[in-house]
Amino acid sequence: MKLVMAEVFNSWQGEGGSVPGSAFGRRQIFVRFAGCDLNCAWCDSKEYIDASRVSRWRYEVEPFTGKFEYRPNPAELDDVVDAILRLDTGDVHSVSYTGGEPTLQIRALKVLMEKMKSLGLDNFLETHGGLPELIREVAHLTDYASVDIKDETAKATGDWRALVLREVESIRILKEAGARVYAKLVVTSETKIENVRWYAELLKGLAPLVIQPREPIEIRQEKLVELYREASLVMGRKNVGLSFQVHKYLNVL
Ligand SMILES: C[S@@+](CC[C@H](N)C(=O)[O-])C[C@H]1O[C@@H](n2cnc3c(N)ncnc32)[C@H](O)[C@@H]1O
Ligand SMILES: Nc1nc2[nH]cc(C(=O)O)c2c(=O)[nH]1
Numbered sequence: 001m002k003l004v005m006a007e008v009f010n011s012w013q014g015e016g017g018s019v020p021g022s023a024f025g026r027r028q029i030f031v032r033f034a035g036c037d038l039n040c041a042w043c044d045s046k047e048y049i050d051a052s053r054v055s056r057w058r059y060e061v062e063p064f065t066g067k068f069e070y071r072p073n074p075a076e077l078d079d080v081v082d083a084i085l086r087l088d089t090g091d092v093h094s095v096s097y098t099g100g101e102p103t104l105q106i107r108a109l110k111v112l113m114e115k116m117k118s119l120g121l122d123n124f125l126e127t128h129g130g131l132p133e134l135i136r137e138v139a140h141l142t143d144y145a146s147v148d149i150k151d152e153t154a155k156a157t158g159d160w161r162a163l164v165l166r167e168v169e170s171i172r173i174l175k176e177a178g179a180r181v182y183a184k185l186v187v188t189s190e191t192k193i194e195n196v197r198w199y200a201e202l203l204k205g206l207a208p209l210v211i212q213p214r215e216p217i218e219i220r221q222e223k224l225v226e227l228y229r230e231a232s233l234v235m236g237r238k239n240v241g242l243s244f245q246v247h248k249y250l251n252v253l
């Protein structure tokens with residue numbers, strides 16, 4: 001089986017803060033798929049959005065060395081499995097599937113997840129959640145899920161409200177299948193408080209929310225405080241937290 005891959009590396013999970021379902025600070029093997037159907041204004045992985053332009057993928061030879069080997073795309077699934085297994089340092093919490101958007105290559109994702117489960121490794125899915133019909137196919141294999149809620153200011157797609165509703169549906173499917181799931185909202189200085197209230201109403205009683213400032217951070221602290229408070233008043237004080245992209249401050253992958 002073939003798939004279009006971007007990179008495989010081993011690092012600490014840098015996002016998610018302290019809400020249940022987060023793997024922040026845990027050692028993970030990251031499997032970054034190429035290709036995405038959205039186009040978030042602030043996406044830090046823009047070079048992987050158009051899969052047809054990702055001619056090769058890379059895998060770390062040894063964690064934290066910055067040494068990579070390269071292979072042409074499409075990748076052989078067995079080569080991706082080998083790249084993952086050689087990065088199992090024995091202290092790995094779970095395998096993180098990210099991208100790009102991993103659910104777009106759902107058959108390969110499913111086979112990879114099944115393989116990792118059979119080897120005793122947990123699966124952590126990092127997704128925009130915009131395709132609930134695909135999420136359904138891997139929900140039973142997902143131990144942890146971080147599902148983005150794409151704010152209006154992400155300008156990810158035309159009908160952003162319809163996208164938000166699909167993301168919430170994905171969260172529901174994952175939760176019902178037994179995954180530990182949280183929602184992640186990337187906020188900017190332009191994020192509207194009434195939109196945050198709407199996301200919070202949709203998530204109330206369903207999943208906790210982390211609010212993650214867009215990097216590089218431009219949102220004022222007063223605004224962040226205001227958005228946090230609004231979400232917390234709707235969802236409950238234990239169900240909201242902050243998340244920062246800590247790996248960027250540590251200068252690790
Ligand atoms: C690159 S995305 C890949 C997974 C999936 N496509 C998604 O958007 O959730 C991984 C995570 O990085 C976050 N992210 C990407 N660029 C960011 C930025 N400039 N600032 C803050 N978070 C960012 C996304 O919101 C998402 O949670
Ligand atoms: N260390 C680290 N943590 C991460 N959490 C989410 C990431 C992503 O790009 O999906 C990511 C990443 O690329 N590196």
Ligand code: SF4
Pocket residue numbers: 036037038039040043044045046049099100101128156
């Ligand atoms: S959905 Fe994820 S990979 Fe796609 S553009 Fe947005 S942040 Fe980037």
Ligand SMILES: [Mg+2]
Pocket residue numbers: 044045
């Ligand atoms: Mg990232």
